[in-house]
Amino acid sequence: MIFRFVTLPIGWMAAQFATTAPVAGAEQFADEFSGSSKEWEFAPPSMWSVKGGSLHAEVTKGSDTRALAKTKSVADVLIETELRFAADSPRQNFGFVFRADDDEHRLILRYYDHPKALELLSFHGSAWKRLGERSASINVTPGDWHTMKLAAVGSTVVAKLWPSGQAEPGWQFHARVETLHAGRAGLVVHDAGKFEFRKFTLSTEAPALRELQQQLEAERLAMLKKLRSSLRLAVAPRAFPEDGGKTRVIEVVPFAQADRYPLAGRLTWTVNGKTVRQRQVTIGDYERQALLVELPEPVRAVRVDVTLSTADGLELKNTAILEPAALKPWRHYVKQSIETLIEHGRDDYGPKKTPLIMAVLDTTTLRSPREPERLDAIVRLEGRIHRRAERGSNLWYDQGLINAMRHLSELTGEAKYARAADDYIRHFLANCNKPRDGRYGYHTGLPAWGSHIYWDCYEERPAGDQNGSGPHEILVFRANWQNMSGLAPKEVRRIADGVWEHHIVDEKTGQHNRHDDGRVGCDFAFSGGSFLLLFATMSKVTGESHYLDKAKTVADWHWKNRNRTTNLPADCPGPNGRYDGSHTFTTVSGPHAMSLLEAYRVTGDDYFRQIANTYIKSYDKFGWDEEAKTYHAMLELAGKPVPDREKGGGYGAYAPYGHVNVWRTTFYSYEFTLSAAQSAILAYELSGKGRDKRDPELLAIAKRWASVVEGAMPAHTGRRWKKELENSMPRSRETGGAYAEDYGRAISFFVHLHRATGQKHHLDLANRLAEDAVCKLYHNGLFKGHAAKPYYETTNGVGLLLYALLELDSHDEPLKGAL
Template sequence: MTERVTDKEASIVRRYIEAVRQFAELALDKARDRYGKEATPLFADGIHSRTYEPVRWLSQGQSWTLSNLANQQNWLRTLDGLSELTGEARYRDAAEAAVRYALDELRYGKLLYWGGHMAFDLESKQPVHAADKGPQHELKCHYPYYELMNRVNPEETARYIEALWAGHITDWSNLEFSRHGQPVRDLREQDVWEQDYAEDSPVFFTGRGLTFINAGSDLFYAAAMYHRFFGEEKPLQWAKRLAHRYVETRNPETGLGGYQFSISVLPGLRGDRAVDQFGEQLKEHAPIEATLTTARQAHTIIGEAALCRMSLAETLGTSGREFLDWAVEDLLAYGEYAYDPFDHSFHPMLTNGTRLTGLVMEKSGYYGRAGEQLKAAQADVLLLWSYVKAYRLSGNAKLWTLARSIGGGLGFGDIGTPEGGATDLPSELQTADPVAIFALLELFETTGQRKFLQLAQRVGDRIVLYRFHRGLFMPSPDHEYAKLDALEPLALLHLAAAMLGVRGRMPAYCGGRPFFAAAYDGLGHQTDNILLYQKKLPSSPLAESL
C-alpha cells in the first residue's frame, strides 16, 4: 500500500528518482556497447567521467573494453527498480536484454564469462581472463540478481546454478570446493544434486581448495535461490549442508567460527598459510587458517555473508530458518569476543577467543610482512545494518545492544530502544555512504520510527550533493571513472520507495561487493575498484601552477 506523502516529501522523492533517471539515461547512452564490428545489448563496466570513454584493462599488450556482468548486478537492479517506480519499461527492458544476451552468448560451458577473473571484451567480442589466474570462474560476495535472470530465462538460470556447483565442488562427500571453477562437460547427463554426502565428515580436513566463506556464500546463495524458483528440495539441502560446514568450525567454548572449513595444502608449493606464518610464533595455539580470523575476514562473516543468509531466511520463510539462526549465532559470538565497545572496533581473533590485535609478525606471509602488526578495524555501517536486521528477524536483545553501540561509534547518536524509546539522533550524519541508507531503512522498519527515515533522507541529500556529478555517481567530481555498478542510485530508489510505502517492490540488495582482479600491464595484480574507480583526474596545468 502506498503511503500518503506530503508535498514536501513528494518533492524529495521526485528529486531522488530524477537523479537516478539522469544517471540511467547517461549510462544507457554512453556505456552501451557500440564497439567492434557489431553492437550488443551489453554495457561497459564504467566510463570516463568527462570523455565517456569506457574503462579499459591492459593485459599482455592488449587493451580490453571491460564488460563484466557480474560487476553490473546493482546496475541491473537500478534499471529494474527505476522502471518499477516510474512505470517506464525501457529501463527494465535494457536490463533484461543484457541478461538475455549473456545467457545466450556469454557461456563458459554452462557457466558465464564473468566474475572475479573473467570478463568480456566489447571491442573484440571475445571473452578475456586474468593473465595471472587463467580462465577461472569465480564469485565472491557477488550475489547475482538471480530474480532477473530467472525472469528472463528460467531454464538457463537453472543450468547456470547447476554448473556453478558442478564446476566448483571438488568433493561432494565433504563439500570441499575451489573458489576457482571450470565448466563440466555433459552437465545435463547427470543430475547435479544427486550426489553422496558424508554427514559425519569432519571439518579441518586437508584439501587443495580454499573454502573461503566469501565464495561459499555465493554457492549456497545460488542453490537456495534454485529452490526458491523451482521448488526442488535437494538444492536447498545442499545449500544448508554447505552453510553448516562453517558452523561446524566453531570453537565449542566461544562459538567463534572460521573463515574456511578446510586446511589448504598445495604439495610442493605451500602448506596451510597460518601454520607457515604463525606456527612457531603462536605455537601454543596451534593456529590454522580455519581458526585464525583477521578483522577483514570477520567483517565478511558477520557482514556480507550474514546479510546473505538473512536475505535467504526472509525469502524462503520457515524453510530458510536455519540460515537466520546461523547468522545470528555468528553475530553474537563475534559481538562478544571480537567487538570492543570502547573504540567500536572488531579485532583479529583466534577462534579460541584470543585477540591478536597488535601482534607483531615475526615472519612474512599471507597475513603481512615481518614487523607489521595485525590490526583491528572500525565497525562500519554495513555491520550496523547486519546487527539491526538480525535483531528484527530474531528479536534477540543482545543484537540490539551491539547495534546501539556500533551506531554510537558511527555518529548515529543513540538509536534508543527497538520500541522507539527516547533516542538522541543527530540532525545530520556526516556521510554519503549509500550503505548508511540501508542501515537506516532497517532501523525504520524495525522500530516504525520515522526519525530514522528522515535521517536516511539527510544521507540521500548528501549523496545527491556530494556523489552525483555530471550525471554520474562517483565519490567526488575529481574522480576519473564512474562505475555503472554504483550503489548510490539503488540506495536512492530504496529510499524513495520507502517514503512511498512500496519498498517491497524494489530489487533486494544483500550487501554484495563485486570486483574484477587481474594482472595489469606494468602494475602487477590489481583490482578494478582500486585501480580504476579510486583514480583521480589529472590536475590541469593551470591548477598545478596555483
C-alpha cells in the same frame, strides 16, 4: 642507434607508444656458460653456479633469486635464453628480469606454473604488482629444453616460450608498462626449483627488435590518422559550485573514439552568445586530460558554447547548458544516471552493438576508454587490474545496478528501465561464457564474470586473468538468482549445476573452492555464501529438493567447522595454513550471513536464519569493545581479539588488525564493516512480523553498528591502505569522501534502521550521507566511483549507491530488505 618514437600527448595513445629515454650506443651480450661466471652478479650467490657448459640455479623453498648480466643499463632490448628444469623441481617459475635499476625498481617477465602462463610483474623492493593479463596456458615438459624470448620497446613488452627445436611461434604475451627507464637485465627463478640455462643473449640492435619498433611506429601513424577523423569535444559543467558557491567549473575534454586526447590550440567560449572569452592552451594546461573553464555561478540557466581550434586547422565545438546548482530529490539523480547508462553506457564498441552495460565510463565523455588511467585501481583491486573489467562488462558486479533499474520502474511505472536490465541479463547469460572445451583447467563453460574474468566488449570474448581463461569466482554481491532464472532458466540451471560440479570439492561435507578447478582451495566465507544462495534459489524456482540439500550442505561447511564454544567459524576453514584458517572476520557476520538470511527469505527454511543469527550474535559478543565503543575486525576462534599492529607482507597485508575500519579502500580482503551492519538489521527485519515479535538482541546489535558508523562520519579514506590510495590518487587528499559502495551501504543501513526504530536521527544520517555522495560524486548525469577520479566504475559500487538512494527517496515504503 635505437629507433625512438615521437612523444605523444598523455592518454591512451601515449600509453600505447610511450618511449624510453635514449641510451648512448648499442649493447650486445652473449654467454653460453662455457667458462666462468665473472660476467654475472648473483643474488644470492649460493644458489647459482656455472658447470658443464650451463648455468645452474638450485633455489630453496620460498626463495626468489636472480642473475644480472654485467652490462650497461638498457631500455629497449631483446633477450633470449634456453633452459630446462629437472623432473624433481618442486616449482617451474622462471623468466627474465629487466630494467632493473639501483633503486630496486625492476620488471620481471616469468612463466608461472600454477596457471601455466606468462605474466609480467613490477617490483619496487619487495612490493610488487602484476601488470596486464597473463598469456593463454603454455605447457612445459621437465627435462626438455625450451626457448624463451622477450622484447621491450618503450611501453610495450612482448614475450614467447616454446620447445627448442620447434618452429618459433608468434608473440604469446603482450603488455604495456609505465617503467620506461633503462636498467640491467638477466635471469630470474622464483620459489623452489632446479634449473639449467645453456645460453643467454641480449641485444639493443637485433633485427627482431628493429622490426618490432618499426611495427609499433607504423601502428602509431595509422592510429593517428584514424583518430583525427573521430575527434570530438566533450563539454560538461560540474554539478555543484566551487569557492563557497561563487564559481562553477566546466570540464572541456577533446577525445577520439573512446579515449581522451588533449590538443594544444585556442580555446574560445561564449555565454548566451554574447560574452566571449578565449585563451591559448598547451598540453601542460590540461588537468587529468581536461581543460577547466571557470564561470560565475549563474542565477538562471545560461548557454555556454565552446570551441577548440588547433594550429593545423582542426576545429572542435560543443555546447552545454549551465543551470543554477541546487539539490534535487534523490530519485532525480538515480533516474538521470540510469537513463545516461541506457543511452551512453551500453556496448557499441565491438563488431556489433549489444545491451551489455560497460563497467567503466568516463563521466565527461560518456565513453568507455580502452585503458583508463590507473589512478587507484591497483590499490582498490588489490593488484588485480582485471577486476576493473576495462573495455568490458561484468554482470556479477552489476547486481546492485540491476536491482536499482527494476526498482526505478516500480516507482515510476516506466518499464524501460527494467526492460534494459532484462535485456542485459538475457544477453550476458546466453552469450558471455567461458568455453567448455577441456583445453584449459578453467574452461568450464561458466559465465565470464566475477573477480577474475569478464566480457571484453571490444573483442567480444572472455578477458581478464589468463587472457580470459582464468577461474570463475563469485564473491560478496548478493545476486538476484530468482529474477535471472525467470529470464534465462536454462542458463541459470547450467550455472548452478556447473558450480556444484566445479566449485564443490566434497559433496558430503560441502567443502568448496572459490575457483572452478574442482580442487581443494580457498573456501572463503563470502564465496560459500554465493554458492548456497544460488542453490537455495534453485530449490525455490524448480521445486527440486536436491538443490535445497546442496544449499544446506554448503552452509554446513563453515557451520560444522566453527568453534563449538564460541560459535565462531574461520573464514577459510580448509587446510590452507594461513591466518584466515584460524581467525574470523566480518566476512562471516557480513556477506556470508547476508547470503544465509536471503536463503531463508527465498526458501522459508529457518535453518539458514538460525545459522546467520548465531554468527551475528557471536561476533557481537566477542568482537565488541565496550571501552572503545567499536568492534574488533579480527578474532581468534576462541573469541580473543587480535590487537592492532603493523601491516604484514604478502597476503598478510590484508589481515584486518585492530578495530574495524568503516570506509574501506580495498575491494575484497577480509573487512566488511558496513555489510556486517546491514546483516544485523536484515536479521532483525526477518526475525518476526511486527516490531513486538522481532528479536531485540539483533536490534541492539544493529544500533551498536550504527554508533560505529556514525562515529566515523563524514565518509573519508579509511586508515587501511590510506597512504597507498593517496599516493596513487593524490587528488583524494583534497576531495575527501569514500567509494560509492560505502556510501550506498551506509545509506541503506540507516534507512532500514530508521524503519525499525522510527527514529528521525537515523534518517537524518542517511540524508547527510546522500548529500555528501551527490555533491562529491555526481557529474554529467552519472555517479563517479570516487570523487578523485573521472570514472563511473561498477567495481566502485555505483549500483549499490543508486539502489540506496531509491530506498532513501521512499524511506517509508514497506520493508524490502537491506542490500
